[in-house]
Amino acid sequence: MVAxxxxxxxxxxxxxLLYRRVLASLGARLPFRLAVRVTLASFLVSHxxxxxxxxxxLLNVSTxxxxxxxxxxxxxxxxLTSLVSTLALIALFGAGFAATAGxxxxxxxxxxxxxxxxLAVLVxxxxxxxxxxxxxxxxxxxxxxxxxxxxxxxxxxEKTAQASxxxxxxxxxxxxxxxxxxxxGFASADLLFDxxxxxxxxLAVRYQPGFGPLAIAYAVANIASALPITPGxxxxxxxxxxxxxxxxxxxRSTAVLAVVGYRIVNYWLPLLPGTIAYLxxxxxxxxxxxxxxxxxxxxxxxxx
Numbered sequence: 448m449v450a451x452x453x454x455x456x457x458x459x460x461x462x463x464l465l466y467r468r469v470l471a472s473l474g475a476r477l478p479f480r481l482a483v484r485v486t487l488a489s490f491l492v493s494h495x496x497x498x499x500x501x502x503x504x505l506l507n508v509s510t511x512x513x514x515x516x517x518x519x520x521x522x523x524x525x526x527l528t529s530l531v532s533t534l535a536l537i538a539l540f541g542a543g544f545a546a547t548a549g550x551x552x553x554x555x556x557x558x559x560x561x562x563x564x565x566l567a568v569l570v571x572x573x574x575x576x577x578x579x580x581x582x583x584x585x586x587x588x589x590x591x592x593x594x595x596x597x598x599x600x601x602x603x604x605e606k607t608a609q610a611s612x613x614x615x616x617x618x619x620x621x622x623x624x625x626x627x628x629x630x631x632g633f634a635s636a637d638l639l640f641d642x643x644x645x646x647x648x649x650l651a652v653r654y655q656p657g658f659g660p661l662a663i664a665y666a667v668a669n670i671a672s673a674l675p676i677t678p679g680x681x682x683x684x685x686x687x688x689x690x691x692x693x694x695x696x697x698x699r700s701t702a703v704l705a706v707v708g709y710r711i712v713n714y715w716l717p718l719l720p721g722t723i724a725y726l727x728x729x730x731x732x733x734x735x736x737x738x739x740x741x742x743x744x745x746x747x748x749x750x751x
Contacts, residue, residue, distance in 0.1 A: 448708065451647035455712045458640035462486055465531065465633035470524045472626040475516045484724040485510055491721030494679035494714060510728055522610075531627075535634035536666055539642070543662025547695075582612070641665075641713065645688070648708040654701045656692055664691035685710055 463479065463486040470477050477485075485507060493503035504525055511521045589608035642665050649656055656664075668687040672680025685706050692702045 448648070448651050448712075451644040451651070451709070451712050452716065454640045454644040454647060455717070458637050458644065459483075459486060459490070459717060461633050461637040461640060462532075465630055465637060466524065466528050468626070468630045468633055469528045469531065470516070470520070472527075472630070473520050473524055475511075475520050475524070477511070477514070477516070481510075481514065484728055487717065487721040487724035488728050490717055491725050494681075494718065494721075496678060500675070506725075506728075513731075527630075531630045531634045532637070535631060535638055536669055538635070539638050539662050540666035543659045543666060546657070546659030547663065638665075644712055645705070645709045648712070649692075649697075649701075649705040651708065652701050652704045654697060654705065656695055656697050660692060660695035660697075664688050664695070667691055679714055681714065684714075 460483065463482040466486060467477050467479060467482040470482075488510070489503035489506055492506055493500055496502045504522070507525060508518045508521045512518055586608070589604045591607070593604050642661060645665060646655075646658075646661055649661070664687070668680070668684045668691070671687045672684050674680075674683070676683055688706045688709070689699070689702045692706075693699050697705075
């Protein structure tokens with residue numbers, strides 16, 4: 448259990464490094480300590496408030512504006528960070544699916560896994576297509592904004608389309624070569640250490656599901672948690688992890704104990720350092736006074 452806590456801390460550190468690497472690819476430099484504080488504070492607000500992702504984004508923007516980083520650059524970095532994390536999650540799901548090949552599995556699981564794999568491949572194909580053709584991203588962003596405008600009239604389809612095109616262009620130019628390799632490496636490390644935390648909790652209750660089943664359960668739970676039903680996927684992740692691991696043969700009581708222990712480490716425990724980081728950021732902004740004036744537009748991203 449102690450090792451699970453350590454693995455979770457390393458996972459959060461890797462995510463901070465990922466965010467810092469993406470910002471650097473956009474020409475914005477962020478000290479590692481500040482990246483960790485922003486990551487922990489964003490974790491806090493996104494896990495305890497309704498529509499937490501939006502609240503976390505606002506916190507990111509306001510904090511980095513005080514460091515002279517333009518709001519547009521921060522928004523682009525958040526979008527690209529999510530994109531790289533999604534690609535790493537798809538890769539992890541594929542590895543888990545391959546690791547379970549040849550095992551005796553129920554037809555129901557095979558159907559669900561097949562659909563999930565098809566969706567993962569579709570998402571990957573769309574990401575590559577949009578990255579290669581910014582015009583498609585612009586058109587998709589405009590259509591999505593028109594649909595969203597029926598719920599929220601303040602949304603501007605043209606501004607959304609322009610932002611989508613710019614993000615796709617940045618994804619193609621900023622995250623290439625070494626920059627992409629480093630970002631993907633940090634994203635993969637973030638997921639793998641988080642997965643290791645889950646595995647260690649199963650070991651703590653004297654059960655070992657294996658890499659394949661755990662990777663699939665973890666990936667499916669993360670995909671399900673993306674739906675804005677509860678903050679941080681609370682309840683959704685737990686039910687999904689238990690259901691999938693039990694489907695692979697884990698005793699239900701064992702799976703419940705392991706998943707509850709994992710979520711204490713993964714969800715509840717980081718709220719304490721997140722609260723400290725949030726308060727420190729708020730106090731530093733009060734002491735600093737008015738935010739610094741950032742550049743009108745981010746510097747051109749490096750070629751590699």
